[in-house]
Amino acid sequence: MTRAALRHRLAERGIDRQLLLLAPALACVLALFVYPFAYGIGLSFQPAEGGVLGAYRTFFTDAYQRDTIATTLGLALPAAILNVAASVPIAYRMRGRFRGKRLLTTVLVVPITLGTVLTAEGLLNYLGPTGWFNRTLISVGLTDAPVRLTNNYWGVFFSLVITGFPFAFLLILSYLSGIDPTLDRAAATLGAPWWQRFRRITLPLLAPGLATTFCLTFVLAFSVFPSAVLVGDPAGETRVISIAAYHAAYEVYDYPLGSAIAVIMGLVELAVVAVVLGLRSLLYTGSTGGKG
Amino acid sequence: PESPNSGGDATGPVPAKPDSAVTLNILDVAGNLQLTQGMIDEFAAKNSDQIGKVTYSKATAPELVGKIKAQQNANRVDIDLVLTGVDGLAAGIEQGLWTPLLPAYKDRLSGMNGYSEGAAAMQKLAGDHGVTVTYYPSGPLIEYLPAKVPSPPKTAEELLAYAKANPGAVQYARPSNSGPGRTLLMGLPYLLGDSDPKDPISGWSKTWQYLAELNKYVTLYPSSTSETMKNLANGSAKIIASTTGWDINPRVLGTVPKEAQVGALEGFHWVTDAHYAVIPKGVPAGKQAAILNLLADMLTPQQQAKAYDKGYFYPGPAVEGVTLDMAPAESRQAIQEYGRPEYDKLIADHPLEVPLDAKALVAAFDKWDREIGGAKVKK
């Protein structure tokens, strides 16, 4: 009787044996992520010199290091914003059903498979001074000298767009398809022209999805590393924070500093994500009327 | 299959031969296998009683230390032999990763006595920890297409003047990502007559000033040497930094037109380069025995001749008296077609200098990154 009662009481709170299904995943994350990560944080507090916060002090007192945060944000934020912003109108156009939609979506997804190296090689070939792009521009007469689009900010930016856009697009298309299309029609019958419908109905309902998508693409862009080296200007314009972390850990072998930079990287990223999710929680977050 | 630790204990004396055939896991972080894989394969084939199987893997030098360290921390070293350049070698020495081979096994490596002058100097850098396996004098050289640069600069000043007259035409890759880039960096103090060519921070004032001046006319620093080669080939760069190997091999591969020319700046010193073999601490004695026998074999002139390759590390051999006609036919043919007879004279006429040690080099890179490569954004 009492055991049954206890079981009932726990069950009422939502605790029963089914929760054990969570155990393997939780164990994996704890052992393979939380433990090493905590280890890394611990390491960052044990620099060779400068006391507990020495590694952090080293990072923040050196403008060359500190500026990598701004450099990275300067790349990741615009890239994430562009990826999300460009996905919205395209997904908006594509949410209905039409012939060739599946093909078009598939093609839009292709860049996911490219991988950093091909993207980097391709950008260097294509956008390089004698690549097809500049050749076209010159032969059309738009410019006399080749436009420099690689080994600088733009090269990295384009590679972030190529790898990030399809991802953002897929997510947004998926979120957008979850919004009940009759809402749009209802607004139409109430006299709202298309841009009012978009601005006042679709966009607010899409906002939570936009926030999530933004966070995910931002995270992808923020940890950019290979392409910052390959198509960027890793000493200057595109010296992103992961290059600093890499430099500290693998070139100077200052593991505490490397860990500290990694931790800072994580914190900056979480801060941006928190701001975005915080803004999101101010908005409507309930059902979007999608039909199951 | 064999367990990675077969071949006995990590401690204890190293026998003359392993008790049974071992598996060797070789990690190459310097691109050295291109030169030596043939030697290793041949030795393994001939000595199947010592070496059962060889696995090769490749990595970049910076990652090497982290990986070995992680393995040593865990007491599970599964890399038996590392082929590395100066950078990886030095980093490992500083972190205490390598097994000291000298002077304990000097007698087993008799080939070391035959090192050429430059190679012997490079061997000093390795201290007791590594064995030089290949060597070349490297650079700095400049490379250009004669059609586009009819009268190439002859001195450092002329190079600067040329750059000034043709903004964007002179190019070298970011030194920390590029052999020719770093060779140029290390060669400049000799060219310009700096006070201490071995101290990039306080002894290179002329060099830094020169680089800063040059920087005004350099539009970009690619992240890899191949990028500068490509730019040379397609005409968007007119003069790039190069080395003997980077001159010959890309022309063999077709990345750069055959007709490209190299030039040397007046009064330059060769900044030499070499590849080393090192054994991480924690490798069992049996394996060490096999490796020592392998290294001894690799240092024989017959094997060293393979290092001519297709000019990748021209000339390549680290020991004296290895001539081109000892090399495999393929090598001979490539070098006869794409090599340059004038190299012999250049090597003979110009002094050889060992490169910076790892610490100084990292400092030089850092300074270059901050003050030259990063200067464009600072403004």
Added chain:
Amino acid sequence: MTTFSELRLDGVRRRFGGKDALAGLSLTIRRGEFIALLGPSGCGKSTALNCLAGLLPLTEGSIWQDGDRLDTLPPERRGFGMVFQSYALFPHLSVRKNISFGLQMRRLPRDEVRRRTDEAIKLVRLEEHARKLPGQLSGGQQQRVAIARAVVLEPSLVLMDEPLSNLDAKLRLEMRTEIRRLHQSLGLTTVYVTHDQEEALSLADRLVVLRDGRVEQIGTPEELHNRPANRHVADFMGYRNLVPMRVKAVHGDTVALDGSGLTLEGTPVGPVAAGDEVVAGIRPEDLRAGPHGVPVTVEVVEYQGRELAVEARTEEGVALFLRAAERPAPGDRITVTAAPSRVLVFGAGTR
């Protein structure tokens, strides 16, 4: 807003992938009328409504408002109000903002928006809930918001697509009265889609019965209730007993029938002749247990408050649905009968 004296649909046709969802609907709607579109699922009711609203382009035909052609205008310029089956309330806007949305789109002055919104909220008695989000309301309340949102614009025409089908029985009854009240008191013109014949009968001035995209009958509730034009309409209007029979003889206005184990007299709809194979349509409430009738066996008995609903089977095994005042037991044999005026006979021409 603009009003009109009549709205004319002229051969409106809409095809989906080669199949007609709506095949030539012609209908004239007079101002102030309450029209119900009635028919089984998939018959094209929503298609007709969406064509009218401008949400679906026509394949053929035209729509005229008095003298003006309407079908080329986008929905937002037709000035109609629409109540959707699932309400389609904007989930991120409060009740008040949902209702005022249309007014704001018209760029009316602030004061007027406020005044008219308040009025509409009062009209549907949601004063206490004005600040809530739709997700916090019950079905009936959401329903009222949807109606208020449509009527606050004082549209020349209100379109409703099965607005009651998501509600429970009691609420459905209440909302039905509410809709009728709003229609009367605001003097609206309404087109109402439903598949519930009782709802259509109780609300509409005229009914349009559709089947497979075609109009089967247009008429007043009385006309449809008492004289369905064919057996399909009859089926839909509650003639649950549709029994295949044969005409024995024709006597003036009535005919004598037999077949399926029954013998009956009925009133023909359309011409029939002796010997024709016909279908007799009888409502359960017109088929009563009583003496001097046809013998049937009771199978299922259901209590329905005042009356009992009985399912019985004739000797030939045909199921009949009827009403009884006293409770028979399953298995009882009783006799049933129907007044000839209540038995409709559909000949071949009215199948």
Added chain:
Amino acid sequence: MTTFSELRLDGVRRRFGGKDALAGLSLTIRRGEFIALLGPSGCGKSTALNCLAGLLPLTEGSIWQDGDRLDTLPPERRGFGMVFQSYALFPHLSVRKNISFGLQMRRLPRDEVRRRTDEAIKLVRLEEHARKLPGQLSGGQQQRVAIARAVVLEPSLVLMDEPLSNLDAKLRLEMRTEIRRLHQSLGLTTVYVTHDQEEALSLADRLVVLRDGRVEQIGTPEELHNRPANRHVADFMGYRNLVPMRVKAVHGDTVALDGSGLTLEGTPVGPVAAGDEVVAGIRPEDLRAGPHGVPVTVEVVEYQGRELAVEARTEEGVALFLRAAERPAPGDRITVTAAPSRVLVFGAGTR
């Protein structure tokens, strides 16, 4: 499967986050009975059903099957069948596999599975559709699959949670008869949840009316229809007119009332005394237009086939719902009256 002679719910309580969704339900279900749980949305009907099924653990109380305690068993070991509101068919399995799923779970021999599945398919007349997936079936057909899936196990108890609420009016009527037929012919014991009083009345042997998790009344359809225990039950049983009035005098079995602009005689439910504030409950069909009655003003008129439904207002502005045979116009003044036996008077004790 196991059968039982009775199933006893003993003070079954279920709390959600501190609020009682079901507060002490005690009920004895006899074998072969058809019990309907009736009540407005949110009253705890589904909670009760889920507790019985074992899908929700109880907070308090117990469930006994003859002498065995049942509430500690998981649902799969109670051997009950259940029909869900949205059918909950397995969308990836064919009709046949849906139906045979339970038999396979019991690890019955192949032959028997096949035989019993075939029987069940035949029972619900889906022979032609056995290979289709649920998504290819109409609502009524899905409904029948759901029923077949539940009854093929010959469960000792069948639970149904608003199984008809997703169907359209005509189909609902047909399926209702179907369910009753199955119950009778298979000799099942059934607990049926609905919010439609007509459905409950027509199907059940006994009704349990719930409100806010509490039992308001248990009784036969006739008892509930004619003698609802209080005004809430009355409201639910179709007493749409619930008018606050005052008792003028008590004469034996009937009382004289006035108030809200009406003067009436009625039958008290529970003790009342002169001067009491009471509520008079009258069904629309018992309040008839006729001479010698109370004058009211017609507001809305709805056609309902045979009759007209009228909403009128008394002089004091109280809304009344009644039936009329002839069509009055909105604004007409008519007089209404009701038989005293049809006017139920609920005193303070039966609120």
Added chain:
Amino acid sequence: MTATLEKPAAAVETRRKRIVASPGAWLVWGAVAFFFVNLAGVIGSVVVNSFGERWFDTWLPSGWTTQWYASAWNEFGLFPILVVTLEVALLVVAISVLVGVPASYVLARRSFPGRRLVYLLFLLPILMPPITYGIPLATVLYKYGLAGHLAGVVLANLVPSIPFVILTMTPFIEQIDPAVERAARMCGARTWQVFLRILSPLLVPGILAASILVLVRTVGMFELTFLTAGPDSQTLVVALYYSMSAAGIRAQQSVDAMAVMYTASMLVLLVVALRFVNPTQLVARVKEDPD
């Protein structure tokens, strides 16, 4: 929006009107076309280069050859690498689905104290760049003798994969009517039977979608794989990255050939997968609007 819903049968008149009425549509499609043209240029230039003999300052290479593929294949011993890549990817997908799906089931269906915390915990590995935890993770894995083998690579790749499966599957499971599970229980099915016979088939599209994404991510995951890979457990992306950045002189074309092979294999995986999964159903199982 209606422009895209247009059916061919629609009257010519309305159709013309709509096309004229939406310059926005032209702009959007124009932008998409521009993106594709440039994307094609990017991919095309790599493919062309990988087949080119030498390609200097011209529109196209001066000759064609497949030798770069042969040399890349041989130099890197691609066959065993491809096998390892496939093994790693499939193992990671299988394990993360096996571990992740039950967890997402609990997260989707149940509310229990600490649910949000658990959810956050699963979110973190995705939000953190692999570099931040890769090094300590490798150290830990080496410590327990797991790194340097397939096992270590698989374990390291599980870190972002399991959370990824959980995050994509949770909304998916939420959209399956819980009544279906209850119905199965009422039919006498045990928990595992419910999972095996009812839930798994219903979740197939979601599992496939998640698997593909995990597969693509795993095949493309450089940092974690590199840090934990041993000599016999390198994957394609690690080899590719070496070919690009390791010391030594390599023909650009040969690197391009590697990249093309890498992309081609990913593309095959993706195209095969997209046959089973609708890409718009990543976060929500939506029915497309019928009109």
